[in-house]
Amino acid sequence: MNHSICNTIYNKVSSGTFLYWYAVVALLLPNIALCFTERLSFWAGAANVLLPLALYMWFFSVARCPGKMVWWAFLFVFFAAFQLVLLYLFGTGVIAVDMFLNLVTTNPGEVMELLDNLVPAVVGVFVIYLPLLILAVIHIRKKRQLSVSFQHHVRKWLMEVGAIGLFCLLACYVVVDDYRMRNQLYPVNVCYNLYLAFERNAASENYREVSRNFRFDARSGHDVEAPEVYVMVVGETARAHNFSLYGYPRNTNPLLSKTQGIMAFPDATTQSNTTHKSVPMLLSAASAEDFERLFHEKGILVAFKEAGFHTVFISNQLPNHSFIDFLGEQADEHYFLKKEDALQGNHYDEDLLQKLDEILPKADASSSAHYRYRKLFVVLHTYGSHFNYQERYPRSFAYFKPDSRSEAKSENRRDLLNAYDNTIRYTDYILHGIIERLQKWEGIQTKTDGVYGQPISAMLYTSDHGENIFDDERCLFLHAAPKASDYELHVPFIIWTSEGFSKQYPDILKALGENRSKQVQSSLSAFHTMLGIGGIQTHYRQDEYSVASDKYHPVKLLYLDDHDEAIPQEDAKFLR
Structure with a gap:
């Protein structure tokens, strides 16, 4: 009897009809899930399920062999698996351009680190789609x-399902405000986003040629002979909520909190929760309101270079x-530590300090050449948090313990938060080391x-975006979700000026103090603020965006x- 049951089950599973419906349902799962995660209206939800259902029913009935059609639809199988993993991770949103x-x-290392800690989601999609x-x-x-x-019956059914779906789609345009298929109908929205991604990637491929002749026409407004060193530090995934400088109860800034010359801006936000957008905005004049200028203008390293600075980018x-x-390679010297020393494995950010030691102008009492470069501008891109x-x-x-559990589960929040706070303490150590x-x-x-005047130096630090760590009932984790949280947007924005700088440019120190309590958009202000501190004069510098200027005023948060x-x-x- 058991043998008979097994044969019956095998025959059903191995039949073309079973594979047909398996494929249709497997591809339809994201549509069903998105109805709930995106809180679609009745009409939008019905269209989001019925139209793709009719499409899948038609597609898998085109050929007699459904197995061939499954592999022809492999891209959409990948989309479905990717979409379900993202919903597990973020709880909302279709596969975005970003x-x-x-x-x-x-x-690849970052990808594997993430997948290793998303076991339930990865196992789930493998269980669904690998057998298919x-x-x-x-x-x-x-x-x-x-x-x-069966093909004849299916085509009759799909005509009926498609007709109802088209009616629901028409109702969406009549009843639902701002309904657009390219934004709300899966997988149309995913295909549209893929097209935009290809378009954006093509534009970046042409960047070097398009920006070849761009110039800031920059010059230094400071004493041409005076020694100057400025360091701009671009952090990674550091959120302001976990800096004790901003009131966090844990002591995550034991060194910076005791450092003279620190100005910590408590109300700074980023304009993007993704690295590949926010870092370029920090390093160029592009911002959310005019992001397209990124595709044809050069970055801050070129502005300092034109003004007579030796420029260095270390990542x-x-x-x-x-x-x-692209922006980093515009420096006189650029270094990617992980690429240059790949066999050494993990590089901690302390390696940036060692590289900085090699770059900083050398000077000692017995040296006849007191420095290699009188004026130096360095950008450090950390791995941060x-x-x-x-x-x-x-x-x-590892100051806060335990910190060993890293799987992306809300029940592991204690360990995840301890480890994250340790990264902030380590960032504190790195920044203090630079100072x-x-x-x-x-x-x-x-x-x-004493020949060339008073030497001066300064440092600006901010992060590309923050991070979610299962902080509330929404159970959000990581960053780059289609919708952002305060934990992703609220970033540290810290400026340090040396004693010599403060004495020589008291007007900048006064402006920094007066603007400290104001709203700051790091993606908009970092570029202009760094130019202002460095005395770089160019018509691309807008002092109304610089917290180092008395002309600064907050603008609408974008x-x-x-x-x-x-x-x-x-x-x-x-x-x-």
Whole structure:
């Protein structure tokens, strides 16, 4: 009897009809899920299910062998699996343009770190979609087919389902405000986003040629002979909520909190929760409101270079053929530590300090050449607090414990938060290390050289975006979701000026103090503020965006959405 039951089950599973319906339902799962996660209206939800259902029913009935059609539809099988993983991770949103771009700009190590800690989602999609592909291969090899009568019945049913779906779609345009198929009908919206991703990638491929003749026409407004060093530090995934400088109860800034010359801006937000958008905005004049200028203008390193500075870009991240690379490579010297020393494995951000030691102008009492470069501008791109958090700091910096559980589950929040706070303490150590080196350089220059005037230095630090760590009932994790949270948008914005700088430019110090309590959009202000601190004069510098200027005033908070449109930040946020 058991043998008979097994044969019956095998015959049903191995039939063409079973594979047909398996494929239709498997591809329809994201449509059903999105009805709930996107809170679609009745009409939009009905159209979102019925029209794709009719399409899938038609597609898999085109050929007698459904196995062949499954493999012809492999791209949409991939979309379905990818979509379900993203819904598990973020709880909302279709596969965005930024997600497609992340596939080609995120290094494989980061991808594996993430997938290793998304076991339930990864296992789930494998359980659903891997058997589908295997069964399709079996059907192709054994030439299993649909009956002609079944094909006729299916085509009759899909006509009825499609007609109802079209009626619901028409109702959407009549009843639902701002309904657009390209935004709300899966997989039309995913295909549209993929097209935009290809379009944006093509534009970036032409960047070097298009921007070849661009100039800032920049010059230095400071003493041409005076020694100057400025360091701009671009953090990774650091959220202001976890900095004790901003009132966080844990002591995550034991060094910076005792450092003289620190100005911490408590109300700073980023205009994007994705690295490949926010970092280029920090390093150029592009912002959410005019992001397109990124595709034909050069970055801040060129502005300083034109003004007579030797420029250096040092990154602790792998190059990924993105605008971050393009802008970094515009420096006189550029270094990607992970690429240059790949066999050494994980590079902690402390390696940036060692590289900075090599770059900083050398000076000592016995040296006849007190420095290699009188004026130096350095951009450091850290790995900061990027997930997996416990991999971002040496074990000697594991201050908050336990910090070992890293799987993306809300029940692991204690360990995840401890590890994340350890990354912030480590960032505190790195920033303090930069300041110590600048102070030492300035002190040596002051003692050994009185010819060229007072040496000055300064540092600006901000992060590309923040992070979610299962902070509330929404159970959000990581960043780059289609909708952002305050934890992703609220970033640290810290400026340090040396004693010499403060004495020589008291007007800038006064402006920094007066603007400290005002709203700041880091993606908009960092570029102009750094130019202002460095005394770089160019018509591209807009002092109304610089917190180092008495002309600064806050503007409307904007967010760069997935389609590169500037929208109010409130419209970009998750709803509670």
